[in-house]
Amino acid sequence: MKELTKLDLTDIGQVIESSELVISVIGIGRIGLPTAVFFARAGFQTIGVDINPDLVKIVNSGQWPLKDEPGFQELFEDVTKKNKLLRATTDIADAISRSNIIILSLPTPMTEDNRPDYSAIEVVARSLNKLLQPYSIVVVESTVEPGYIENQLLKMIEGDGKRIKFGNNAGIAACPETANPGVILQDFRKVPRLVGAQDARSAKIVSLLYKHVFPVEILELSNCKTANASKLTANVFRDINIGFVNELAILFEKLGIDIIEVLGACDKKYNFETHYPGAGVGGPCLPVNSYQMLHSLSEANGFLKIIRAARETNEHMPYHVVDLLIEGLNEAGKPIKNSLVAVLGLSYKPDVADMQFAPGEHIINRIKQLGGRVRIYDPYFKLITLFSQRTERDLDGAVEGVDAVIIATAHKEFYSIEPGWLASKMNKKTTSSYPVVVDGRGVLDKRAAKKAGLIFRGIGRGGNC
Secondary structure: OOOHHHOOHHHHHHHHHOOOOEEEEEOOOOOHHHHHHHHHHOOOEEEEEOOOHHHHHHHHOOOOOOOOOOOOHHHHHHHHHHOOOEEEEOOHHHHHHHOOEEEEOOOOOEOOOOOEOOHHHHHHHHHHHHHOOOOOEEEEOOOOOOOHHHHHHHHHHHOOOOOOOEOOOEEEEEOOOOOOOOOHHHHHOOOOEEEEEOOHHHHHHHHHHHHHHOOOOEEEOOOHHHHHHHHHHHHHHHHHHHHHHHHHHHHHHHHOOEHHHHHHHHOOOOOOOOOOOOOOOOOOOHHHHHHHHHHHHHHOOOOOHHHHHHHHHHHHHHHHHHHHHHHHHHHOOOOOOOOEEEEEOOOOOOOOOOOOOOHHHHHHHHHHHOOOEEEEEOOOOOOOEEOOEEOOOOHHHHHOOOOEEEEOOOOHHHHOOOHHHHHHHHHOOOOOOOOEEEEOOOOOOHHHHHHOOOEEEEOOEOOOO
16 A cells, blocks of 8 residues: 655655545545545545445445435446445445545534534544554544644544654645535535645645545645634634524514515625525534534633624524414414414425424424424425424425415425415415415515415515515
8 A cells, every 4th residue: 555645746646646545435424425426536446434334235236325416326326336436334444454545524513502523523533543554644524623633633543643643654634525415516516625734745645636536726724723714714604694684684574674675785785795584594514613613712712702693593593483473373363372384394405305403393393382283394305204293295285274384495396386376275274364474485475475365474574564
């Protein structure tokens, strides 16, 4: 096996161009598997490692498991069936023993008290302490807070430093993933990659490697913590701005102002960046990244009010949606107790099968707490049991005869909802002559909804239209 970090840069370039390296991707989930496909597609023998034997079996059978990630099927078949450059295994020891580059693509979620949960990455780090081959490089694609690699992860892998010492006989780098679920292929081909490393040599090697694999700009940064800070800053910026427009939305409802009209006007100004209000901010990135940044601040005895304030506002939005529901039902002369409400959308973002930190769960639980009854429909979660009840087969069945509808996710299917059709479906069996719709994502035309006889509420849509 090539002793990668001992080679001079000219030889490293030749090794990369001739695809002589073996790559292990630890964690072949939403980001890890597409990453492994791209390395294999670039000609490298690539090993995907995962603790899930069923996933490993599916990958080795040549079946692309991420059905909501378009464009990968043909690429995946090329590297698994045709070229056989990608295989999967649960045997991390065997994979590491064969690899020059070990990419960590492991989940870094939150604990119940909103602290970073690095348990998955730390389990692997302790394995690397025993398994990592000298002169290889570890690349951390998992999103972690600034300083975590330098202050904690590095020491876990090095141990006493007698066998492995980063910057001496091994390298460690950060290249935080920047792809967006649902459009990963597009982002792999468009979004610049961030690279920072513990030493300049490792940074150059990883930059050359990623430039060979991904057809995008490679931004080589000073160190690991700068790369991770850059990733977090971009996402926390979005979380803060969404929190700002969510606060404005609540204000504008009281003032009778439509925030969509306001944002449309603001967007004409050259330095305004539009963010839209909504039923909540979910997913594995924005909420987690904000709390990672807050945790790094606490570790450094720092404090930023604005991040925490934005989180509080965004976490309140599912409950505000239910407040709008109650307001609409009151106008219809119905209490929320015993009202039947169809919640449309469980995914945290449109057109992906991913419910991580999605607002729909909070909306459903709150309605039930208040005595309401719920039907659930999401095109990506049909006829399964969630939140102690069965989800619906289709949109038609979900909305028939209900007292109210809440749009919690802006799936493409929901944009085809015609307010007149919706009103007629809801009116068939309901005891209320004025059914209620709460648009938590700006999907419906509020004037068309009112014309169809619906009591309309929308986030920031001027209250009663």
